[in-house]
Amino acid sequence: MQLELISFKLCPYAQRAAIVLHYKQIPATTTYIDLATPPSWFKQISPFGKVPVLRVDGESVLFESAVIAEFLDDISGGSLLPTEPLRRALTRSWSEFGAACIGDLISMLNAKDASSYDSAQAALQEKLRALEGVFGESDYFNGPQPGLLDFAYAPLFMRIELINAGDVLYPAQQCPRIAGWSTRLLALPAVQDSVVGDFDRLLREKIERTGPYLAQLLGY
Ligand SMILES: N[C@@H](CCC(=O)N[C@@H](CS)C(=O)NCC(=O)O)C(=O)O
CATH class of the missing domain: 1.20.1050.10 (Glutathione S-transferase Yfyf (Class Pi); Chain A, domain 2)
Known part of the structure; x- marks a missing residue:
């Protein structure tokens, strides 16, 4: 699975996803954009026009940091959420x-x-x-x-x-x-x-x- 995190260097929400990537050592690339002048491709893929978004296999795009963090947890070993x-x-x-x-x-x-x-x-x-x-x-x-x-x-x-x-x-x-x-x-x-x-x-x-x-x- 190919993962690309679209981020902004100062975004605290994107950082949540980045922490999960690092903690679980999940291979991914990170593309930083400038939110003041977002590239046109970003506007096309981000439903709210916000970072973070996670592009999966170059096709599916996940948005909302909490959802992205849970997805990253789901696709990697061990769970960062309680089971009960x-x-x-x-x-x-x-x-x-x-x-x-x-x-x-x-x-x-x-x-x-x-x-x-x-x-x-x-x-x-x-x-x-x-x-x-x-x-x-x-x-x-x-x-x-x-x-x-x-x-x-x-x-x-x-x-x-x-x-x-x-x-x-x-x-x-x-x-x-x-x-x-x-x-x-x-x-x-x-x-x-x-x-x-x-x-x-x-x-x-x-x-x-x-x-x-x-x-x-x-x-x-
Ligand atoms: N609820 C969103 C919030 C994301 C968010 O607010 N990101 C900011 C950057 S820190 C953003 O992209 N702002 C651009 C805009 O609102 O146009 C999440 O958790 O992913």
């Missing part, structure tokens, strides 16, 4: 919640002023505190090994750490589970290898371009 139906469904529910967290983070990155930054940060803070309440005693959401749910949050934590917002969003005193989870996830080679080498610089440049409030906070 309720736990499986809960995992999918909280994975959707992770997508909403990423939405709040994007609002923080793009905030034009203090009030929009603060309200996005407060929304994300509230979500992460809710997550702290459902996170068990294990290292990862469903046990001692990472799975799809964990990989859905890793792109969020990577960006939060790069903008030094971890102490506000999940202070170790109030959110010890999330704080530890973030540290463990970001140490995984599959997570580190899921972004391009100049990711930090690209993110900084994007913040300078589109997030004047955060750029000022970070002293850029």
Whole structure:
């Protein structure tokens, strides 16, 4: 099976799929596009005009990062989802919640002023505190090994750490589970290898371009 991930270097949703590819060592090629000037072939194959999409055998095109991640899990050995139906469904529910967290983070990155930054940060803070309440005693959401749910949050934590917002969003005193989870996830080679080498610089440049409030906070 030939797999081609169509991605954008800064996209947190595409990164979810990239982490699964790396973690499960699934052979695939990655094609990066510039979302500001998407090529015409991309518009033809991506139903929502969004990345990621996964082209399979040059024909079928899968879209939506959660679906792509599950497909990649299905076609490779072992499963990154629990088998018990309720736990499986809960995992999918909280994975959707992770997508909403990423939405709040994007609002923080793009905030034009203090009030929009603060309200996005407060929304994300509230979500992460809710997550702290459902996170068990294990290292990862469903046990001692990472799975799809964990990989859905890793792109969020990577960006939060790069903008030094971890102490506000999940202070170790109030959110010890999330704080530890973030540290463990970001140490995984599959997570580190899921972004391009100049990711930090690209993110900084994007913040300078589109997030004047955060750029000022970070002293850029
Ligand atoms: N729900 C989608 C969200 C994907 C998404 O929003 N991708 C952004 C880039 S990070 C995009 O392609 N935006 C282009 C656009 O909206 O025109 C998923 O999980 O795959």
